[in-house]
Each structure stands twice: as C-alpha cells, then as structure tokens.
Amino acid sequence: MAADSHAKLTKDQWRTKLRPLRTEVESSVESEVVARLATFLEAKPGLFLFYRPMPHELNLDDLAEMLGWQKFVTTRTPRSGSLTVHPAASPTERHKFGFQQPVQGSPLVELAEVAVALVPALAFDRNGTRLGHGAGYFDQLLPRLPGECLRIGVTEEAFIFDELPSEAHDISMTHLATESGVRAIAGSDP
Secondary structure, three states: OOHHHHOOOOHHHHHHHHHHHOOOOOHHHHHHHHHHHHHHHOOOOOEEEEOOOOOOOOOOHHHHHHHOHHHEEEEEOOOOOOOEEEEOOOOEEEOOOOOEEEOOOOOOOOHHHEEEEEEOOOEEEOOOOEEOOOOOHHHHHHHHOOOOOEEEEEOOHHHEEOOOOOOOOOOOOOEEEEOOEEEEOOOOOO
16 A cells, blocks of 8 residues: 555554554564664663563563563553553463463552653554554553653564554654664654
8 A cells, every 4th residue: 555545544444454464473573673672771770661462562571581570560451440560570460362461469660660661552653653452551651651761662663654643642652663773763862
C-alpha cells in the first residue's frame, strides 16, 4: 500500500493490518536489539521499567540478565484499573494474554524512581508515536512517569513507519530501539 494511503488509516485499521504481521521475533533480531539497548543503558542511573513480552514482542529478559535484574521493574496488569509497577525479580505468574507478570501482593515501586521506560507496541512512527494494542494500559501509565524519564519504543525496524495516527492524549517516545540501534526522536534530548 502506498505511504499516502497509510497516513489516512485509523488506529483500528492499522491494528487490523499489523496484527497478522506480528509473529514470533527472530532470535538474531532480538539479540541485536538487546545488545544495542545494553550499550545505551549501561551507564544510565535509576530504574528501568520494562515489559514481559507477549509471544510476538521482543523479549528483553536477556537485557535484565546483562545489566542486573535489580535495575529493572515491570508492570502488573490488574483485573481492573491502571498498571502497577513492581521489582522485575518478583515471583511471577502467567497473565491470561500469555506474558509473565509479578504476582499479586508483590512490592510496589514508586513511578518517580523510573528513569527509563522500555515500551512495546504494534508499531511506532519516526516521530515517536506509538500504536499500542488498543487496551490503553500504557496510555494510562506513560503520563504518570516522571517528565525526565526516557521513553524508548522497542520494536523491529520493519515496524517503524513514516506516520501513524495520533490523538491528543498520546505520549510520544523520546527514543526508538531496534536492531539498527537506539536513536533519539527529533526534538528529544539524547
């Protein structure tokens, strides 16, 4: 499809087109993304918020192994309400969507302690716009993070587009991380 016609698609139309394309990630791509992120993050202070992947998302557990699990926190998806954040080394259970999450009752982490958020999505655009899965969990979490927190969209290069639809409430990424490296979005601090 031509780039011009892509720009006119709604978020739901984008999701319908992209979901079938999001299959299991090649391990070589995943390893390269992890290596690039490790280099970028190794000297950064503070806690790193990351996600536990669904089957079609890049798995960042090796990044936590490389930099130390104590530096990482992750989300828990409640039955209702907003995501909560917990130490990544907490005991986990499988969520109904197939990813691991901290068990109920795991210690809470204050969002003010998060320096970097590694964020999944179906796709991103070159301006840092994120197209999520449509449930709104990260849309609710991202505005609650500290203003100086780096928001790094994590994906494969093939899922970065010129322009995706966005709405006033959408929070843009400050960086994108792919197998090609970690790059700042124009207008964001490196």
